[in-house]
Amino acid sequence: MKEMPASHAYRLLEPGPIVLVTTALSGKVNVMTMGFHMMVQHAPPLIGCVIGPWDRSYGALRESRECVIAIPTVDLARTVVDIGNCSGEQVDKFKKFGLSPLPARDVAPPLIGECLANIECRIADDSMVETYNLFLLEAIRIWTDPDREERRTLHHRGDGSFTIDGEVVDLRKRMVKWRHLPA
Ligand SMILES: Cc1cc2nc3c(=O)[nH]c(=O)nc-3n(C[C@H](O)[C@H](O)[C@H](O)COP(=O)(O)O)c2cc1C
Structure with a gap:
């Protein structure tokens, strides 16, 4: 084993898919x-x-x-990186990147039509925001696009490179202790 800097833990653990977050304030939407x-x-x-x-x-x-x-797929890879490299302070990112804002049901920020799934969220706990910029959000409602063919999500390796979803290993039969979890 060769040692790597502890500060690079995120490069090994950065877990789920890279996502987009939409917000709305005083009628101005951002992502x-x-x-x-x-x-x-x-x-x-x-x-x-x-x-x-x-x-x-x-x-x-x-x-x-x-x-x-909002959860984008591999077709949006370049857009996802570009969205994270400019600010709503200067640009209308929905317009600049040709994203379609769709109305959410319970929250003001829009869903993104080009994404595989969209999760409407509300802050459940902001007690760790001052210390860690960590928001605990409650998922209120989820929308997915069942007709979409491209379903491969992108996973950030922490340095601007990504892995793309691949083979699925189905081990559901072995999950004997966790049968109560929703399928
Ligand atoms: C691949 C990637 C991952 C990012 N992850 C985060 C993150 O987890 N948290 C965060 O605060 N910013 C993250 N950023 C940075 C923001 O997306 C970036 O600062 C963006 O310009 C903020 O836009 P805004 O000023 O319009 O809110 C990430 C950027 C990229 C490219």
């Missing part, structure tokens, strides 16, 4: 890219998200207490 997120609880479903004060989205989320987590 950012986010890699630092994790599931925290099954029910109610809680998602931990690190969104920092260097993002315009941070203030919008703190104030409005709502966002949508």
